[in-house]
Amino acid sequence: MSTVLVIGAGGVSSVCVHKMAFNPDIFSSIHLASRTKSKCDAIAASVKERCGVDVATYEIDAEEVPAMVNLIRKVQPSLVVNLALPYQDLPIMDACLEAGVSYLDTANYEPKDEAKFEYHWQWAYHDRFKQAGIMALLGSGFDPGVTSVFTMWLKKHKLKTIRTLDILDCNGGDHGQHFATNFNPEINIREVTAPARHWENGEFVETPAMAHKVEFDFEAVGPKNMYMMYHEELESLAKFNPEMERARFWMTFGDAYITHLTVLQNVGMTSIEPIKYKGVEIIPLQFLAAVLPKPETLGETTKGNTNIGCIATGEALDGSGEKTFYIKNICSHEAAYEETGNQAVSYTTGVPAMIGSAMMVQGIWSGEGVFNMEEMDPDPFMDMLNQHGLPWTVEELDGPVEF
Incomplete structure (x- = not known):
């Protein structure tokens, strides 16, 4: 209590x-x-x-x-x-x-x-x-958060070491808007327009934003274009898994989203540099965020599923050679809205925030100092995901997935 x-x-x-x-x-x-x-x-x-x-x-x-x-x-x-x-x-x-x-x-x-x-x-x-x-x-959200815990659960129960890791974040939901972001517009657009970075051979490799696109068939969603981009859990995952040869983060975006974002970027609306307008200093991206639909208003109209998970390849814990595992959660926008009045992108972050809080206030996760999710025992967190609306599955794949 x-x-x-x-x-x-x-x-x-x-x-x-x-x-x-x-x-x-x-x-x-x-x-x-x-x-x-x-x-x-x-x-x-x-x-x-x-x-x-x-x-x-x-x-x-x-x-x-x-x-x-x-x-x-x-x-x-x-x-x-x-x-x-x-x-x-x-x-x-x-x-x-x-x-x-x-x-x-x-x-x-x-x-x-x-x-x-x-x-x-x-x-x-x-x-x-x-x-x-x-x-x-x-970072007790989904990515970062659950994706970090997924990775460490695989390392505890399936893989002695992780050689390659790919984090796949798919939002297959349709909110019916011409252009809207499913979480804070300012943060979302800053993330997407920043240069991509991935971990490879002991260092981060930077590439242009949205330059690497791959189609992937997501369960409960279907084929989607996903783009390689930088996400903060790559930094902590690389720190706590020094043996990793490569780690990448992928997120799906529809063609209409990319078209709108490209136009907005080309005309300067995604800039974070202050400008003067009629004597008032404004930041274009903050103004854009103010006129876009608020993410918390999208729940009622958003239909479909999210599918977020990790594909990890490494040395099997049982000594049977190299293996590849895919661990993921699929979340329904409609079910999330029925329970909490919010769409699944908010749900998949808000539930892990509650679970991380529960881990701390109950003393299940404890310590003095600053900690990342990778440093904690994944098992009790994984158990609570199953109990509180974000059930997960894990499967062994035939071999490494090459993008």
């Missing part, structure tokens, strides 16, 4: 808070805060209707450390769950350090003025969290 303070009020937060409320034996008191209190109130009303649980709500600017410290001290949680924007990771970690409370997030830090998301800023907090006797768990 524990008190948690959740920061952020988007679709992922909505799913996480709903799932926490469905588990009152683990989360006895849930508090929710964001810059816009009305968004918190809407989530709280939905939770009350669906779960019969009261959620306390607050207005907070997560970048104002003194205000965050005051709120944490007022609520007195055992864990702060950061589901706000990646820019706000470090201020929230600072507040947790000052208040002496453990921390969890789903995405690593990214500076506002540079589309570069890396772990080194947060890894630098390790000694301070250790000295404070508290824990920070980084």
